[in-house]
Amino acid sequence: MRQVASVPRTAGETYRDSILPCRFEGVVYEVGGKRPIDGLDLTLEAGPVTLLIGPNGAGKSLTLRLAHGLIAPTAGQILWQNRKLERAGRGPRRQSMVFQKPVLLRRSVAANLDYALSVHRVQGEERRQRREEALARTGLTAYARQQARTLSGGEQQRLAMARAWALKPQVLFLDEPTASLDPAATAAIEEIVRAMHAEGCKIVMTSHDLGQARRLADEVIFLNRGRVVEHTPASDFFEQPNSRAARDFLAGKLVW
Numbered sequence: 001m002r003q004v005a006s007v008p009r010t011a012g013e014t015y016r017d018s019i020l021p022c023r024f025e026g027v028v029y030e031v032g033g034k035r036p037i038d039g040l041d042l043t044l045e046a047g048p049v050t051l052l053i054g055p056n057g058a059g060k061s062l063t064l065r066l067a068h069g070l071i072a073p074t075a076g077q078i079l080w081q082n083r084k085l086e087r088a089g090r091g092p093r094r095q096s097m098v099f100q101k102p103v104l105l106r107r108s109v110a111a112n113l114d115y116a117l118s119v120h121r122v123q124g125e126e127r128r129q130r131r132e133e134a135l136a137r138t139g140l141t142a143y144a145r146q147q148a149r150t151l152s153g154g155e156q157q158r159l160a161m162a163r164a165w166a167l168k169p170q171v172l173f174l175d176e177p178t179a180s181l182d183p184a185a186t187a188a189i190e191e192i193v194r195a196m197h198a199e200g201c202k203i204v205m206t207s208h209d210l211g212q213a214r215r216l217a218d219e220v221i222f223l224n225r226g227r228v229v230e231h232t233p234a235s236d237f238f239e240q241p242n243s244r245a246a247r248d249f250l251a252g253k254l255v256w
């Protein structure tokens with residue numbers, strides 16, 4: 001994909017307001033006597049679509065959860081533009097996250113969007129406009145009044161993307177967003193990811209689907225055992241990975 005620089009997301013916001021880059025410095029996450037994140041150093045810059053790739057259990061989901069502030073490092077630090085970000089839930093949120101299984105309210109499609117917007121204090125005409133645009137951009141306009149939980153899996157995930165779109169985040173984290181979808185629904189999600197990126201949203205995504213990673217990635221961060229093994233342009237990663245672990249992974253061999 002072509003690279004797009006980060007652009008201001010809301011009226012009055014300038015480039016200097018960007019929360020990126022995001023830097024992990026020696027980040028450790030210990031849980032249950034294990035260290036699934038074991039000294040992570042990485043930088044997420046504005047621009048490229050970043051794919052986090054690695055074997056099952058490598059720490060991809062935990063890395064996204066740490067970056068999004070859902071869990072806190074047990075050692076090391078995560079800096080946004082060289083500052084520690086306020087804890088999740090407080091202050092303006094400029095990042096969103098989409099999970100493999102969308103978490104939707106037992107309300108209509110439109111009400112799910114309205115609720116998310118009102119939590120972010122977007123009201124009135126602006127809320128209506130953002131809702132309608134998000135519905136249109138994700139192909140859900142005709143579903144606005146349907147109960148969200150009666151949507152198909154692919155439609156539910158499109159609604160999760162619409163919710164993210166409506167909030168106009170600077171950074172969108174996606175954890176295996178198409179893992180339970182069929183090829184057509186997957187293609188629809190990929191198209192929305194591309195469109196959000198084209199509007200200047202930084203994309204950080206995990207996928208175990210290497211075809212998808214090739215289609216979407218500008219750069220790859222290859223994780224193994226809770227550490228960064230490679231962080232390279234996507235073409236280098238897929239054509240000539242540096243590490244033995246990445247070569248084995250791409251060849252479909254199990255990496256320990």
Ligand SMILES: Nc1ncnc2c1ncn2[C@@H]1O[C@H](COP(=O)(O)OP(=O)(O)O)[C@@H](O)[C@H]1O
Pocket residue numbers: 031032034036054055056057058059060061062063
């Ligand atoms: N709450 C937890 N308690 C114990 N182990 C955990 C917990 N959360 C994650 N882990 C372990 O951390 C490792 C990395 O998990 P995860 O980030 O989900 O891997 P993946 O790369 O497959 O997304 C796994 O071995 C997982 O079992």
Ligand SMILES: [Mg+2]
Pocket residue numbers: 060061062176206
């Ligand atoms: Mg995972």
